[in-house]
Amino acid sequence: MPGRVITITSGKGGVGKTTTTANLAVCLALLGQRVVAIDADIGLRNLDVVLGLENRVVYDLVDVVEGRCRLRQALIRDKRLSEMYLLPAAQTRDKTAVNPGQMVEICHQLRPDFDYILIDSPAGIEQGFQNAVAGADEVIIVTTPEVSAVRDADRIIGLVEAGEKGPARLIINRIKPDMVRRGDMLDVSDVLEILRIDLLGIIPEDEHIIVSTNKGTPVAHDIGVPAAQAFRNIARRLRGEEVPFMSLGGSDNLFGRLRRLIAPRSDTH
């Protein structure tokens, strides 16, 4: 079966796209899948840093597109997981160095050899985003429970719907259980109520993420850490398994209700 191309995007910057891409890649590889993660954030690459592969980068996405190397040569194998690869972004160029058609072609070439092709999108709605979603079969939207991030997520969902991809699914990142309990933060149902798309997962605010990012070892490797569990759950949901949502702060009652609260897919036209 040819691989699925999944783009991770958000609209607003800094909400956790790169963190999510890196950790889902690790979790899917841990589940025995062949995975390649593509850093489409040209000019601001950092997926290589988060994965701890920065010092192995020789060729990048732009080198492939401009014919300086073959696609295979640019793929970097992970240090720990033999079935996981990274296609890094160029550091010294900008988003216009690649066009959507070239991204579609790269995805096409990778599909036969991988089960999952994960694309880390840059923030915004400009060409970088267009490149990142061009070859996608599915889109995952990452947001935090903040009004401005949700607004940008809404904008992106609208663009994705217009692009005739499958319905986008949502990850809500950086939920602070204390704040939710006190009622100081939008909770999961508030966000779903506005965005009305399927929920793929919720990730707690977790300082292990910052520590692991600095070390270049995605948190998903740390068994027992809540954020790691959250990413593993999401990977299993991507595989089609039914995994209950974690309880993060709200009463268990609330999270018990969540499955029903998940909004019906909004209509595309």
Added chain:
Amino acid sequence: MARQTDATDEQIAIKGTRDGVSVTIGQGPWPELMARLAGRLEATRDFFKGARVLMDVGARTVSAAELQQAAQLLAGHGMSLVSVISTNAETQEAGRQAGLGLVLPQPALADNQVKTLPFVEGILLRRTLRSGQVARHEGHVAIIGDVNAGAEIIAGGDVIVWGKVRGIVHAGAGGDENAVVCALYLAPTQLRIGPYIARAPEGRAMRPRGPEKAYIRDGAIVVEPWQAQG
């Protein structure tokens, strides 16, 4: 909700119709009327872009040059003046000189006849309008879904939302002050009807208690529960 603009403009009436946009010019000196028309077109924010215009000038005498001036003004907003409606023979001749089609005025409707709405058409959208999306239509707009913050509906007629309004809704965008906005949950960032604007109160907005209807009463936008027959 407060009154913001002076709406009473009996001299210029702009309406969407099945055949295009009708612009009716009232009494007064031509240059002043054109200045007013310019102001009104500015306010419609290119809503009627691409529309064909029928201009009704009544019984006044209008020269070919004056008609051309009006055509240019409309063209500046992407509209094309295709016909002039007049009962005045000189104006009709001027219209011919200006290359415009002529439409003879309709006989007035007898009182017992049912008047047709200025908009005979409407559209139904079955989707959520998301941030950055704008729905424009010259007639009525009904939507099954939400109008999220950052999204906009601009309608020449009424707007009916079977869902939540958190974004911007403009009903009667061509100047129709009889237009209404109805929603199951009406909490817009901004609401416009004809030339009137109301905006959400600053700070934490009050949550609507049920379906509501907004319309113009005594020169201001008012909101009341939306009930059958409303």
